[in-house]
Amino acid sequence: MKPTTTSGFIAVSMENPALEIEDFERLVEQHRTRVLRFVFASVGDMDLAESLTQDCFFKAYKSRKAFRGNCSVHTWLIKIALNLVRDQTRNRRFQFWRKAGRAHSEEIREWPDRTISPEDKAAVNEQVQAVWEATATLSERQRTVFFLRYVEDLDICEIAQSTGLTESTVNVHLVRAVRGIRKRLGESK
Amino acid sequence: MSDHLSPDRFANCFVEGPTSLELQHITECTECRAGLERFGRTVSSFRSSIRERVDAQVACDVASDASQFTPLSSGPEVIAVPKWRWVLTAAAVVIFVLVPVLTRETRSREVIEKTSIRTDPDTLMDAINLHLSRAVPAPMEPMLAIIPGPEAIESGGVR
Numbered sequence A: 001m002k003p004t005t006t007s008g009f010i011a012v013s014m015e016n017p018a019l020e021i022e023d024f025e026r027l028v029e030q031h032r033t034r035v036l037r038f039v040f041a042s043v044g045d046m047d048l049a050e051s052l053t054q055d056c057f058f059k060a061y062k063s064r065k066a067f068r069g070n071c072s073v074h075t076w077l078i079k080i081a082l083n084l085v086r087d088q089t090r091n092r093r094f095q096f097w098r099k100a101g102r103a104h105s106e107e108i109r110e111w112p113d114r115t116i117s118p119e120d121k122a123a124v125n126e127q128v129q130a131v132w133e134a135t136a137t138l139s140e141r142q143r144t145v146f147f148l149r150y151v152e153d154l155d156i157c158e159i160a161q162s163t164g165l166t167e168s169t170v171n172v173h174l175v176r177a178v179r180g181i182r183k184r185l186g187e188s189k
Numbered sequence B: 001m002s003d004h005l006s007p008d009r010f011a012n013c014f015v016e017g018p019t020s021l022e023l024q025h026i027t028e029c030t031e032c033r034a035g036l037e038r039f040g041r042t043v044s045s046f047r048s049s050i051r052e053r054v055d056a057q058v059a060c061d062v063a064s065d066a067s068q069f070t071p072l073s074s075g076p077e078v079i080a081v082p083k084w085r086w087v088l089t090a091a092a093v094v095i096f097v098l099v100p101v102l103t104r105e106t107r108s109r110e111v112i113e114k115t116s117i118r119t120d121p122d123t124l125m126d127a128i129n130l131h132l133s134r135a136v137p138a139p140m141e142p143m144l145a146i147i148p149g150p151e152a153i154e155s156g157g158v159r
Helices: A006-015 A017-022 A024-043 A046-062 A073-091 A093-109 A118-136 A140-150 A156-163 A167-185 B007-016 B020-028 B030-068 B083-118 B121-132 B138-144 B150-154
Strands: none
Touching (some): A024 A140, A118 A167, A140 A167, A140 B030, A167 B030
16 A cells, blocks of 8 residues: 555655655655755855756656666755756856855855854854855865765765765765865864 | 874864774874864854755745735636727627628529529520420530531532
């Protein structure tokens, strides 16, 4: 019998991720935030991120028959999103970074964390801004694996599946990304 | 302590976790431990800022979707049709319905008139007499004009 509850649905999709595609509306509901988060981290512009996320689900819908369940649905969606981000970056390479720098500083000013004092908040915002700027100096692969690992919490295996890299290559890129960011932050001497 | 974690070892330590030797060093070296903690907090703040921003955006999208929902109105919407459209519709009805009907009536009247002429007894008798008094069938009459008559033969034949 086909489960109708969310927990039952998740149980079925864990056994065979291909089944999860059947209910596409629910799939969008479940994965939209995570895909949007990754795309936003990658492009640094919320409007563009929303547009690319929409494209991602449209592409996923069109190619849903081709999904065999070799990886999790989230990994599959991230793979599609990553290709869209790459295309976008390639098309707008020069405008992109100029706009990205501006967008990040705007986002940070609006960060609504009320649990810390204004001074600490200013310090945190400064650090966050510094990480944004540092990630902008990384290579595309280093940046992608860094976001997938430390923003999306994917494990090395999932990152490897999403990016098409081997696990050892993912590790190498991650180490280089951390080293690069730390150097940019002025912490490594 | 001079042998702090090198940038590579620090990054390895952060990404893959410390080896037993690195762990021992971190436990003993407050500077390296503080460095790792500080970097971890920075990355964590970075992640939180992105998550907060995206969650706020998603909540905003959900709210705007809800506000775009308009309940059904109490009755069907009345669409005002201009008067000139009614005039056009009436004209179309006249053209497509009344004109064919009137035309058909006129034709049938003409047919009746023709039939009544043919059925007039005097006309009909004249037509029968004309047909019976023919020397040759009607289709052959044009040929008779070519063939010379008996008077022409008696006077010397065809010249």
